[in-house]
């Protein structure tokens with residue numbers, strides 16, 4: 001408990017730290033400069049992807065994991081790089097117990113807890129799931145395709161009667177182009193053997209913890225050769241909805 | 246020079262620090278929590294407005310000034326609060342000398358220097374101006390009107406043959422709703438007697454310094470009573486263009 005408090009006070013507890021932008025990922029900027037260590041330095045909790053779009057990233061209780069398209073779940077070293085990821089030191093301020101909800105009902109229940117739609121929220125649900133449908137995209141090779149194209153090769157995992165944790169963020173609509181408006185949630189099983197980016201699911205029972213975030217930080221790549229050239233100033237709302245949800 | 250280097254390394258030189266969002270200002274959320282001290286702690290250079298929308302803010306070489314609608318220019322104390330403002334520790338990496346340009350030509354010349362449109366830029370121009378047309382909005386009273394309505398009461402200052410400094414930022418289109426896409430520039434005269442939010446102008450000759458920014462931080466109000474209730478998730482591009490440029 002002493003350690004937890006010291007950690008929480010040393011760094012801003014309600015801050016979101018982000019590598020690059022969602023539009024960069026949609027446009028195939030799959031190689032970033034920030035590392036898992038950078039994410040850990042700013043958060044014990046996070047989601048994202050790995051360089052080359054090599055699977056899905058989930059950070060939980062200070063450990064970061066890669067869920068590869070072949071189903072492998074690997075614990076990540078600090079030097080691994082990310083093109084897009086979001087992390088936070090999770091200090092929840094809203095709590096709930098939920099049960100017997102499909103994915104739409106679950107999101108509506110979370111909506112009631114988050115309430116003010118002008119803030120960011122970090123979301124964690126530890127629970128038992130009747131089903132969780134996740135995906136992971138296989139590592140891409142250059143020249144990189146757009147995310148819409150790359151996602152056509154995704155592997156979908158159909159996980160039934162599984163214990164695990166949902167980790168993710170809710171972002172306001174006004175950061176369209178910067179991050180994913182609405183919920184962006186990843187999953188990892190208790191045994192750390194299964195996971196991915198959540199497509200849908202149904203909750204048997206779960207403990208919900210949510211943190212309102214008022215401090216948002218985004219770090220863009222120093223190297224402009226890919227990021228600087230990409231068409232990031234268009235509206236990709238439709239592509240994003242199709243590929244992320 | 247030693248002092249300059251120490252300062253630059255102690256704090257991130259290419260970071261932008263922002264209080265609240267531009268949509269909040271457009272929707273009349275005119276009372277913020279951050280102070281001039283908070284801005285100074287993150288930057289020696291900045292622009293914005295004061296609580297109650299009481300004139301225009303400009304920060305230059307570590308001093309922050311208020312340009313009131315009655316024309317007064319006041320040096321600000323650290324405890325004064327801001328509803329929307331942007332600051333940066335200015336460490337330019339691009340330099341140019343420009344002369345004899347109207348406002349459109351000036352922006353086009355700056356466009357060539359900024360080049361990569363996926364980054365943020367801090368802009369400073371020290372020069373002699375044939376003309377600078379600035380505005381300042383008078384302090385509002387509650388219930389607050391929208392910025393479009395409040396700006397109808399603005400005072401316009403027509404400054405001719407004046408020496409001074411332009412300070413401001415260029416932001417990418419993808420932060421629409423968060424900050425002002427394109428240029429947002431303020432002016433203060435060398436004698437610190439005149440200034441405001443720039444509407445237009447023409448440059449006789451000036452020294453341009455620009456810093457590319459790759460680290461963006463936005464701090465939202467903790468108090469949700471106004472910020473949380475405002476309609477921040479609409480597209481106010483048209484209102485913004487009309488009122489800011």
Ligand SMILES: [Zn+2]
Nearest residue numbers: 048184186197
């Ligand atoms: Zn994802």
Ligand SMILES: [Zn+2]
Nearest residue numbers: 293429431442
């Ligand atoms: Zn202004």
